[in-house]
Amino acid sequence: MTSTKLSFSHGMLRRLATLALVSGVALSATAAQNIKIGVFLPMSGDQSSFGDETMSGVKMAVEEINAGKDFKIELFTQDEKSNPTDSANAVKKLINVDKVDVVVGTVASSNTNAAAPIAQAAKVPLMSPTSTNVKVTDVGEYVSRICFIDDFQGSAMAKFALKPKAEGGLGAKTAVLVIDSSSEYSKGLSAAFREVFTKNGGKIDNDGEIFYVQKDRDFSSLLTKIKRKKPDVVFAPGYYTEIGNMIRQAHTFGITAKFLGGDGWSAPQLFTLAGEKAIVGHYFSDHFSHEDTDPAVQDFVKRYRAKYGKDAPGMAALGYDSIRVVIDAAKRAGKVERTALMKAINSTKGFKGVTGVITLDAKRNANKPLVILETQKDRATFKTRVNP
Ligand code: PHE
Numbered sequence: 001m002t003s004t005k006l007s008f009s010h011g012m013l014r015r016l017a018t019l020a021l022v023s024g025v026a027l028s029a030t031a032a033q034n035i036k037i038g039v040f041l042p043m044s045g046d047q048s049s050f051g052d053e054t055m056s057g058v059k060m061a062v063e064e065i066n067a068g069k070d071f072k073i074e075l076f077t078q079d080e081k082s083n084p085t086d087s088a089n090a091v092k093k094l095i096n097v098d099k100v101d102v103v104v105g106t107v108a109s110s111n112t113n114a115a116a117p118i119a120q121a122a123k124v125p126l127m128s129p130t131s132t133n134v135k136v137t138d139v140g141e142y143v144s145r146i147c148f149i150d151d152f153q154g155s156a157m158a159k160f161a162l163k164p165k166a167e168g169g170l171g172a173k174t175a176v177l178v179i180d181s182s183s184e185y186s187k188g189l190s191a192a193f194r195e196v197f198t199k200n201g202g203k204i205d206n207d208g209e210i211f212y213v214q215k216d217r218d219f220s221s222l223l224t225k226i227k228r229k230k231p232d233v234v235f236a237p238g239y240y241t242e243i244g245n246m247i248r249q250a251h252t253f254g255i256t257a258k259f260l261g262g263d264g265w266s267a268p269q270l271f272t273l274a275g276e277k278a279i280v281g282h283y284f285s286d287h288f289s290h291e292d293t294d295p296a297v298q299d300f301v302k303r304y305r306a307k308y309g310k311d312a313p314g315m316a317a318l319g320y321d322s323i324r325v326v327i328d329a330a331k332r333a334g335k336v337e338r339t340a341l342m343k344a345i346n347s348t349k350g351f352k353g354v355t356g357v358i359t360l361d362a363k364r365n366a367n368k369p370l371v372i373l374e375t376q377k378d379r380a381t382f383k384t385r386v387n388p
Contacts, residue, residue: 032069035336037062037326038076038094040105040115045082046214046241049267050107050315054129056308057319058104065327073323080106084114091115095122101336102127102345104322107315108239109133109185116143125342129322130287130315132263133188137364142342144364146322146353148388150185153262153285153370154192154237156386160283160372161233161260162202168384170258170283172232174203178222178246180238182213189237189262197235205229212242219246223253230257237262244273251278258282266314266373266380276377283383288314288355289371291382300354314355321353 039058041051055077062073076098078090087106094100095118103119103126106112112131119126120140128136128145132153137143163169175197180186190209198204208229210222223246226234234250234257236243243265250259251274261284271279290301290311300320304312328351329344330336351358356368367388373380 032072033330033336034072034074035102035327035330036074036076036098036100037323038078038091038098038100038103038105040078040080040087040090040094040103042082042107042111043077043079047082047108047239049240049269050130051079051082053267053313053315054107054319056304057312057316057321058323060304060307060316061320061323061327065323071327071330073327076100080111080115082108082111084111087111087115088118091118091126095119095124100124101338102326102341104129104326107131108183109136109188110183112136113139113184119143123342124338125345127322127326127345129318130263131185133184135184135188141346141364144345144360146325146348146355146358146360146366147287147318148368148370149365150189150262151192152367152388154189154194155196156370156372157235157260157262157283157285158193158196158200158202160384160386161197161235162200170233172202172258174205174229174231175208175233175235176226176229176231176257177204177209178226178234178236178238179209179211180214180242181211183238185262185264186237190235193235193237212238212246214239214242216242217245219249220253222246223250223255226250226257227253227255233257234259236260237264239264240267240270241273244270244279247274247282248278251275260284263287263314268313268379271375271378279375280377282375283372284375284380285370285386286314286373286380287368287370288312288317289373289382292371296352297354317354321351321355321358324353325351325358 043051080087080090107130109131116139120142132150161172165171177190179190259282265284333340333344348360369387372383374383
């Protein structure tokens with residue numbers, strides 16, 4: 001092979017620069033750095049609302065960053081089809097075929113847990129925007145997240161349930177737990193709720209844990225038990241497809257207990273599946289409220305509305321923040337190299353996201369406030385904020 005050395009005279013360079021200007025291309029002193037980001041999300045299956053919403057925020061962040069001069073993000077996406085096996089395959093493909101520098105995903109904790117060991121073994125940083133199960137980051141230093149964890153979410157909902165009505169809580173004394181046994185998220189979150197609820201004087205009977213699995217659509221036997229037990233609240237930390245159906249059926253059973261849940265409820269389909277008669281007056285915790293008056297949040301909400309024609313959901317905000325945290329880390333790392341990126345991500349401190357200030361702790365989790373939302377006929381409204 002022969003190599004040709006290119007040399008330009010000053011005159012040539014000037015002419016080139018003029019040409020570039022005329023054609024609308026700016027020549028900058030330092031070229032943008034390329035970074036390959038692989039995103040795996042549930043774009044089909046029972047959690048596809050989660051995938052759509054997270055992706056909308058991811059895309060918005062990528063467009064904004066690519067319009068700037070520092071980084072050019074090349075985005076690779078994979079559908080994890082709402083299940084653990086396809087999640088693992090998606091991450092293998094992103095790492096081995098697309099050779100991405102960093103992986104972002106996914107939503108359901110069981111799916112992230114299935115994929116995270118692959119990224120850890122390949123030494124490719126993986127950041128989850130939304131997986132809250134405590135175990136997610138246990139797999140090692142290459143795995144991080146920018147959201148709070150379920151110990152916090154469960155404890156906040158237990159305290160809210162117990163708090164006297166006069167103080168803005170539900171004044172509950174008894175609870176039943178409805179657990180999706182196919183979801184690590186649901187199991188972990190109900191354990192966290194149980195611990196704080198019972199420690200603080202709440203009562204959960206020995207037979208007060210009732211199980212179902214994803215894809216169940218008929219909840220009559222579960223609801224018969226709840227009707228008999230007459231608890232003040234039902235803590236049901238599942239995903240919107242099952243919970244929407246469950247709450248609709250609970251209404252026809254004449255169950256009047258308040259249902260409480262976590263971020264897994266956060267989808268427009270919760271309201272359409274349950275129907276407006278059944279869904280009013282329940283509560284769930286979430287990462288973000290578009291009603292937050294913080295100017296940075298309102299600025300994001302406005303831009304999101306201009307782009308997508310609707311209010312920004314929590315997952316869009318998390319998707320948006322996850323990409324911006326990765327790029328912030330790449331800036332601090334000074335190079336696009338996997339180990340340097342991992343170290344920079346893990347030392348994220350005081351990053352001002354639209355979902356709150358993001359600081360990763362020693363376990364690569366973010367300690368951030370959550371919001372409790374109240375379900376109305378067709379949407380959820382802000383009830384209160386809980387700080388860690
Ligand atoms: N936190 C849920 C999980 O870990 C996923 C989720 C996040 C769902 C945000 C809705 C909103 O499984």
